[in-house]
Structures are given as C-alpha cells and as structure tokens.
Amino acid sequence: MKSKRRKIFEKEVLCHLDRLYGYAMHLCKNGEDASDLVQDTYLNALKSEKQYSIGTNAGAWLFTIMRNTFLNRIRRMSRKPASMAGEWIEQMAREDISELRKHGPDPSVKCLDNLLKEDISRAIEDLPDEFKDTVILCDVQGFSYADIATILDIPIGTVRSRIHRGRLILRNLLADWKNVAMGGS
Amino acid sequence: MTCEDAHLNMHDYISGELAAEQQKPLMDHMDECPNCREFFRQTANIQTSMRDFMQYEAPFELQTAVSSILANA
Numbered sequence: 001m002k003s004k005r006r007k008i009f010e011k012e013v014l015c016h017l018d019r020l021y022g023y024a025m026h027l028c029k030n031g032e033d034a035s036d037l038v039q040d041t042y043l044n045a046l047k048s049e050k051q052y053s054i055g056t057n058a059g060a061w062l063f064t065i066m067r068n069t070f071l072n073r074i075r076r077m078s079r080k081p082a083s084m085a086g087e088w089i090e091q092m093a094r095e096d097i098s099e100l101r102k103h104g105p106d107p108s109v110k111c112l113d114n115l116l117k118e119d120i121s122r123a124i125e126d127l128p129d130e131f132k133d134t135v136i137l138c139d140v141q142g143f144s145y146a147d148i149a150t151i152l153d154i155p156i157g158t159v160r161s162r163i164h165r166g167r168l169i170l171r172n173l174l175a176d177w178k179n180v181a182m183g184g185s
Numbered sequence: 186m187t188c189e190d191a192h193l194n195m196h197d198y199i200s201g202e203l204a205a206e207q208q209k210p211l212m213d214h215m216d217e218c219p220n221c222r223e224f225f226r227q228t229a230n231i232q233t234s235m236r237d238f239m240q241y242e243a244p245f246e247l248q249t250a251v252s253s254i255l256a257n258a
Contacts, residue, residue, distance in 0.1 A: 010255045014251070014252070017243045017247075017248065018240075018241060018243050020243075021244075022239065022240060022241035025241055026239075035246070035247045038251065039247070039250055039251060042254050042255065043254060046255070046258045115230070115231065117238040120235055120239070121238070121239075124239070135235075136235075136239070138200055139200075140235055140236055144200075144201070144202065145202050160197070163196060163200060164193065164196045167228060167231070167232075171228065171231060174231065
C-alpha cells in the first residue's frame with residue numbers, strides 16, 4: 001500500500017514527463033536515447049525521493065537530475081560535451097551588442113515573420129551548447145532564471161547574459177538565412 | 186531610458202523576469218521608439234515560435250515504462 005506522500009510524489013513527477021522527454025530529445029538528438037535518459041532520470045529521482053519536498057519545484061528538481069544523469073553518461077562514455085562557443089559565433093553576439101550600443105536595435109530585418117519549424121530547429125542546433133541550453137530551458141521549457149541557474153549550476157547573472165546573447169545569435173542566424181532566401185545580399 | 190537599456194529590459198520582460206516597476210518605463214520607451222518596438226515584436230515572435238515548435242509528447246511506450254518504474258519502486 002503506497003503512502004499518501006508517495007502518491008503525491010508520483011503525481012508531481014509524472015506531470016513533467018512530456019517536458020522531460022523534450023529536454024532529453026534536445027540533449028540526445030534521437031528518440032531511443034532520449035527515452036532511455038528519461039527512464040534513468042525517473043529511476044534516479046526515486047533514489048533521491050527523500051531529498052524532494054512535496055509541493056516544491058518538481059520541474060527544476062527533475063531537470064537537474066536529468067542533466068546530471070546525462071553528463072554522467074557522457075563521462076562514462078569518455079565523450080566530451082559538444083564544444084563551447086566558436087569564436088565566430090561569440091564575435092557575432094559581440095558585434096551585435098556593439099552595434100546596439102552605437103545605434104540602438106536595428107529593426108531593418110523585416111523578414112522574421114512566418115518562421116518555419118525547420119528554420120527554428122536549424123537555428124537552435126547551430127547555437128553553441130551553453131547558449132542552447134539556457135535558451136531552451138527559458139524559451140521552450142519556461143523556467144525562471146533562478147531555476148535555470150540551479151539546473152545548469154551556474155550563476156544567475158550568467159543565465160541572464162546567455163539568454164540575451166543566445167537570442168541575439170538566434171535572431172541573426174534566422175535573419176541571415178531569411179535574407180538569403182529572399183535574395184538579399 | 187536608452188535603446189540599450191530597453192533592449193536589455195525587453196529580454197527580461199519576454200522571460201517574465203522584469204520587475205513590475207521597470208515595465209512601465211520600457212513600455213513608455215517602446216511607445217516612442219519604433220525601432221525598439223519592432224525589435225521587441227521580432228524577438229517575442231521568435232520566442233513564441235520556439236515554444237510552439239519545440240514541444241514534444243512522450244511516446245506511449247515511454248509513458249508506460251515510466252508508469253511501471255513508479256508503480257514498482
């Protein structure tokens with residue numbers, strides 16, 4: 001017979017299944033590995049059940065477990081996570097911020113309406129991992145900066161900075177492709 | 186408010202992180218600045234598209250497996 005606490009715990013963790021699968025797809029890039037990661041995450045959550053306080057933030061707790069489970073899996077496989085930001089893409093964000101300081105936001109890009117799923121997916125994939133993680137956790141998963149700081153184990157100021165710069169890079173990537181597609185130079 | 190301040194604040198606003206007392210100055214600036222207003226519209230549009238397009242539903246087999254993990258623990 002399950003305790004009342006256990007029943008509530010199961011309800012609180014189970015409602016995050018779709019979101020966890022979405023984040024696992026982002027981390028693993030394929031459905032089979034993503035499903036394995038989700039199951040390992042729930043197994044690890046059960047092992048740590050006593051550390052969770054009922055009625056608190058189950059989403060952030062589970063995403064933290066998933067990320068640690070994923071990183072441990074990579075370490076076991078002796079694989080390094082994908083590389084940090086390439087210089088060109090860092091430069092892209094720096095130039096954008098520099099231009100912004102001089103002239104204010106450039107609204108000249110008028111072609112960012114009617115975005116397609118393929119455009120968004122491709123632009124996200126081209127983001128360096130540290131920007132990708134923060135942007136996905138914020139803009140797709142809807143976590144607060146504080147939750148993202150907990151999940152990624154980084155300072156909240158870094159979360160904020162990565163979200164700002166990550167969105168700028170995304171916007172520039174989308175604008176470049178759209179401009180080319182529309183015959184711009 | 187400068188355009189640079191507005192730009193930083195609009196990211197926090199889109200994230201739902203901008204303090205209430207900072208929201209009115211941002212809105213006042215965007216009322217007066219078409220450039221920032223358009224930049225905000227585009228950035229918010231990208232975020233909405235991401236949220237709409239990047240949602241997943243766990244496959245039925247995974248739902249069953251996770252339910253089983255929780256039931257048998």
